Amino acid sequence: MKPVNDVIGGLGTTIFTVMSALSVEHGAINLGQGFPDEDGPADVREAAARAAIEGPNQYPPMMGLPALRQAVAAHNRRFYGLDVDWQSQVLVTSGATEALTASLLALLRPGDEAVLIEPVYDSYLPIVQLAGAAARMVRLRSPDSAAAEWSLPEADLRAAFGPKTKLLVMNSPMNPTGKVFSDAELALIAELAIQHDAYVVCDEVYEHLVFSGGRHVPLMTLPGMAARTIRIGSAGKTFSLTGWKVGYLTGAADLIGAVARAHQFITFTTPPSLQAAVAHGLGKEDAYFAGLAAAMERKRDRLVAGLREVGFDVLPSQGTYFANVDFRPLWNEGTDVEFAMKLVREARVGSIPVSAFYPEDPPTHLVRFCFCKQDAVLDEAIARLRAFAGKNG
Ligand code: PMP
Numbered sequence: 137m138k139p140v141n142d143v144i145g146g147l148g149t150t151i152f153t154v155m156s157a158l159s160v161e162h163g164a165i166n167l168g169q170g171f172p173d174e175d176g177p178a179d180v181r182e183a184a185a186r187a188a189i190e191g192p193n194q195y196p197p198m199m200g201l202p203a204l205r206q207a208v209a210a211h212n213r214r215f216y217g218l219d220v221d222w223q224s225q226v227l228v229t230s231g232a233t234e235a236l237t238a239s240l241l242a243l244l245r246p247g248d249e250a251v252l253i254e255p256v257y258d259s260y261l262p263i264v265q266l267a268g269a270a271a272r273m274v275r276l277r278s279p280d281s282a283a284a285e286w287s288l289p290e291a292d293l294r295a296a297f298g299p300k301t302k303l304l305v306m307n308s309p310m311n312p313t314g315k316v317f318s319d320a321e322l323a324l325i326a327e328l329a330i331q332h333d334a335y336v337v338c339d340e341v342y343e344h345l346v347f348s349g350g351r352h353v354p355l356m357t358l359p360g361m362a363a364r365t366i367r368i369g370s371a372g373k374t375f376s377l378t379g380w381k382v383g384y385l386t387g388a389a390d391l392i393g394a395v396a397r398a399h400q401f402i403t404f405t406t407p408p409s410l411q412a413a414v415a416h417g418l419g420k421e422d423a424y425f426a427g428l429a430a431a432m433e434r435k436r437d438r439l440v441a442g443l444r445e446v447g448f449d450v451l452p453s454q455g456t457y458f459a460n461v462d463f464r465p466l467w468n469e470g471t472d473v474e475f476a477m478k479l480v481r482e483a484r485v486g487s488i489p490v491s492a493f494y495p496e497d498p499p500t501h502l503v504r505f506c507f508c509k510q511d512a513v514l515d516e517a518i519a520r521l522r523a524f525a526g527k528n529g
């Protein structure tokens with residue numbers, strides 16, 4: 137048999153699927169794969185149900201329902217002051233995953249280079265490779281005694297850019313670190329993108345999950361960046377409806393046109409009932425968006441306090457669904473993969489080994505926990521971890 141093109145399959149099943157299956161198998165509390173255990177706003181779900189009953193349920197426009205594209209444009213203006221033409225500058229996709237895939241397939245050609253930042257979300261590198269481009273990895277410095285936050289090393293980022301650089305992919309607030317990129321880091325990325333005439337694909341799915349009074353700043357709002365930035369959002373995170381897979385992109389008309397031409401051959405369209413509901417959701421009052429972040433921040437605080445008390449060294453989490461721990465104060469006999477396996481079997485708590493976010497030579501002392509769960513679930517997870525620490529301490 138001729139070999140299949142295993143660019144993607146060669147990487148195996150995603151760590152999220154693997155750890156969720158292990159959590160089910162061991163009756164564990166799944167703090168691995170990032171999904172809320174409560175559904176999003178009832179009015180948004182009711183809008184979807186109504187739209188499905190009333191129809192139409194046939195192919196919507198390839199670019200997305202006008203109502204949703206208008207809502208995305210209005211959301212951009214309301215939260216970030218961005219002036220966006222809904223007809224030419226907004227595209228609806230089946231989740232941020234498809235938005236990222238369509239963007240990378242649209243922009244990259246063999247011979248191009250894409251700058252990726254480690255720890256890197258699992259779907260970016262396989263799609264860069266599928267497009268035939270080469271990845272240049274830049275590794276964030278992890279929090280240590282010298283710096284309290286994950287930080288972007290300027291010299292390494294500068295060195296990663298060159299004549300072949302077509303684009304950089306960034307994710308802020310960032311999975312898995314929980315990092316929110318600072319104004320200085322955004323300015324550096326913008327400076328390098330302009331200097332090297334590169335595009336930036338911004339994965340901003342956690343845009344409404346920034347904590348401690350911080351705010352999300354889209355790179356697109358920086359001077360000179362509107363023409364070269366694609367901004368990606370997802371209803372999954374903004375409305376706690378991860379199974380819906382409704383994503384949206386904003387960008388300059390020529391960029392969105394190119395991405396749409398890839399999108400038309402990937403999924404072509406996204407269920408119209410869900411699009412109508414997300415259009416309704418994006419129009420919700422400011423209190424909804426503030427409340428989402430505040431509720432998640434309380435969950436972060438609850439889990440982080442518990443993890444500290446159990447004895448983990450907890451890294452800062454400024455946003456997203458995630459908190460990472462250095463587990464070595466509790467267990468120092470192996471890798472993060474081994475620890476995550478031990479934890480799911482013996483403590484019956486699922487986590488994600490952070491090495492999964494590094495294609496090569498990963499750090500092996502960190503695991504990621506997801507805190508978008510009900511308080512009682514977080515408390516039970518902490519109780520199980522406490523009992524585990526008691527036995528292993
Ligand atoms: N990007 C990041 C950083 C994510 O964490 C996720 C999923 N949680 C996605 C993209 C995918 O989003 P979607 O479910 O909308 O495809």
Ligand code: GLN
Pocket residue numbers: 150152153168169170171311
């Ligand atoms: N983004 C989710 C996470 O980081 C997982 C999504 C998936 O399973 N593909 O946990």
